[in-house]
Amino acid sequence: MFKDNLVHLRKINQLTQEDVAAKAGVSRQAIAKWESGETVPDLEKCRLLAELFGVSLDDLANFEPDENLGMAVPPKGKHMFGLVTVGDKGQIVIPAKARKLFDISAGDQLVIVGDEGQGLAILKPEYFLSMAQMIEKQKTDNR
Numbered sequence: 001m002f003k004d005n006l007v008h009l010r011k012i013n014q015l016t017q018e019d020v021a022a023k024a025g026v027s028r029q030a031i032a033k034w035e036s037g038e039t040v041p042d043l044e045k046c047r048l049l050a051e052l053f054g055v056s057l058d059d060l061a062n063f064e065p066d067e068n069l070g071m072a073v074p075p076k077g078k079h080m081f082g083l084v085t086v087g088d089k090g091q092i093v094i095p096a097k098a099r100k101l102f103d104i105s106a107g108d109q110l111v112i113v114g115d116e117g118q119g120l121a122i123l124k125p126e127y128f129l130s131m132a133q134m135i136e137k138q139k140t141d142n143r
Contacts, residue, residue: 002046002061003037005073009053009060010035012072023052050076094122 010020010031017031024031024045033039041049050057056076063073074080081095094104102124104110111128114120123131 001037001064002040003035005055005060005063006031006049007035008072009049009055013053020049020052024048 010017017028017035021028021031024041025048026041026045030039030041034041040046046060047057050060053060053073054075055063055073059073059076065072079098079101081098084092084095086092098104104124109125111123111125112120113123113128
């Protein structure tokens with residue numbers, strides 16, 4: 001819900017209503033009305049707020065935290081798809097929303113990379129190869 005997301009984003013960014021009002025070019029009272037749900041900003045102000053907080057316009061307006069995870073509105077381009085359970089043979093089921101967003105279909109091959117300090121990442125082979133080529137090019141350029 002927009003009003004809840006606005007309040008949460010303002011607070012986690014340690015901004016006052018006055019701070020947000022100044023950046024959005026509106027009065028503090030306008031921010032208070034938006035946060036209470038009494039009114040909603042026009043589309044241009046919503047876009048400006050999404051930019052200010054580094055979130056997508058869609059997430060600013062529609063994001064609903066997962067009840068189990070309690071996650072807040074994610075930064076633009078970042079996603080939290082929920083929890084998965086590892087099966088006894090190490091298999092996981094990638095959530096449908098993630099499969100759709102990243103165009104992953106049954107039978108696709110994925111590359112799993114890991115960093116002992118940061119964890120695992122799953123990439124499509126073409127992205128992995130592209131990244132490897134960039135690294136190799138940088139090595140060559142630095143010689």
